[in-house]
Amino acid sequence: MTSILQMVDEDPRVRWSSPHPAFSSGHDARSSECGLLTLFYGNLERASRYAWLNAGRTLIDKTYLSILWQTQGLPPTGIDNTRLAGNLDSFIRSELEQCWESLEMLAHEERHELAIELVEQAAVQVLGDSQQHQAAASYLLFYLCPQLPVFPLKVPLAGEAESANYSAHHRNCREQFARQLPHLAEAPPQACYGNDREQAIVNEALVRSDWWLRRMLCYRLQTG
Numbered sequence: 001m002t003s004i005l006q007m008v009d010e011d012p013r014v015r016w017s018s019p020h021p022a023f024s025s026g027h028d029a030r031s032s033e034c035g036l037l038t039l040f041y042g043n044l045e046r047a048s049r050y051a052w053l054n055a056g057r058t059l060i061d062k063t064y065l066s067i068l069w070q071t072q073g074l075p076p077t078g079i080d081n082t083r084l085a086g087n088l089d090s091f092i093r094s095e096l097e098q099c100w101e102s103l104e105m106l107a108h109e110e111r112h113e114l115a116i117e118l119v120e121q122a123a124v125q126v127l128g129d130s131q132q133h134q135a136a137a138s139y140l141l142f143y144l145c146p147q148l149p150v151f152p153l154k155v156p157l158a159g160e161a162e163s164a165n166y167s168a169h170h171r172n173c174r175e176q177f178a179r180q181l182p183h184l185a186e187a188p189p190q191a192c193y194g195n196d197r198e199q200a201i202v203n204e205a206l207v208r209s210d211w212w213l214r215r216m217l218c219y220r221l222q223t224g
Contacts, residue, residue, distance in 0.1 A: 012219045017192045020071040031071050035193045038202050039064045040143035042194065044092065045201050048100050058089040068143065073155055074136045077127050087126045088140070095121060096144070103147040104208065112174065115141065115148040119166045134166040146211035152218060177217050188212035
């Protein structure tokens with residue numbers, strides 16, 4: 001299985017609308033990039049409009065976590081998906097719910113600082129280890145919060161050394177992003193998963209954030 005930073009032979013523009021072959025034999029639209037953004041960010045944005053109520057269910061279903069882990073090649077956590085979904089729900093309610101409405105209004109430096117802080121907190125609160133699981137935590141925040149400048153941390157392949165910690169990775173990607181931005185300038189794609197309301201939510205997020213450009217940066221850094 002491959003992660004975003006390891007998909008050297010797959011154009012992100014294709015992966016945006018195409019189901020990922022690592023999940024459900026490549027036939028489940030939820031495993032596309034658009035599907036993942038809809039499942040994670042879309043669910044939080046909808047919940048924020050209804051007082052964060054979800055009829056007693058977790059805001060992010062355990063099945064969605066399974067899709068994320070399989071499509072991005074994330075390492076096992078040692079935590080079953082039901083508990084993982086519960087941990088994530090607690091993290092969302094304690095950390096994201098309180099600041100959700102203000103994320104886009106933060107100053108530039110504050111947004112970068114918060115992105116690093118939330119990835120590090122998610123590694124501990126959701127996954128149980130501040131160092132071992134920072135890569136997985138960065139993927140969670142990448143799809144949960146397109147409003148924040150999160151850069152997914154590469155998942156090491158078998159036999160590879162562990163990646164740098166997220167804070168160092170973030171600083172490096174931020175510098176690369178500033179240098180490569182003129183070459184990344186392209187319109188974000190249109191949402192292609194979900195109903196009209198879900199597509200509208202994702203389209204608005206893509207227009208209001210630089211999520212797609214960060215997605216393209218990840219691809220360029222890997223392919224050179």
